[in-house]
Amino acid sequence: MVLIFFTTFGAVFVAEIVGDKLLYTTGVLAARYRTPPIMLGMAVAFMVKMGAAVLIGDVISKLPRLLVASITALSFLGVAYTLWRKPDERKLDEKNHTAKKAAMVSFAAIFFSEWGDVGQVTAATLAARYRLPLVVWLGAVGAMVTKGALAAFLGGGIRRRIQERVSPKVVRYVAVALLLILGLLTVLEILIERR
Secondary structure: HHHHHHHHHHHOOOOOHOHHHHHHHHHHHHHOOOHHHHHHHHHHHHHHHHHHHHHHHHHHHOHHHHHHHHHHHHHHHHHHHHHHOOOOOOHHHHHHHHHHHHHHHHHHHHHHHOOHHHHHHHHHHHHHHOOOHHHHHHHHHHHHHHHHHHHHHHHEEEEEEHHHHOOOHHHHHHHHHHHHHHHHHHHHHHHOOOH
């Protein structure tokens, strides 16, 4: 069982780490929000997505490209809109809601995008092969959270440096622009390269 866990972890991590736009999306979110809520939202989204992959992986890989692209586009637009509307200066009463909102934005950005991607297909294939869905799920979630943690901590470090040198308005504009670009690239990748 330990070998299956590490096989899944390694396979999903390698499949997801190279050129994955959610890696960059998590970094962008972490540059705008604090890292712990991003990690929470990200971890829950990965748990659900990999659970679906392990349970119904074959169906996920056959979802219509247009449906996957539409859901992904709406997700990126929603996150970009949320960042756009976020005020540059926090009000005193907003400090209590910032972590919750950051976790929800992180969850949405990850949960509603890239269904049927290479990480999910890898997890689904390994679950079918080994017939130990819990172990495969744990390995896949571990790989995804590790990937996201790397991006979130990198983004968090960048956020601290940026806050010292750049106005919050510029950070917001750049974050929104990057999310829109990443969303467009993800949708194009889904429509062009899938199948």
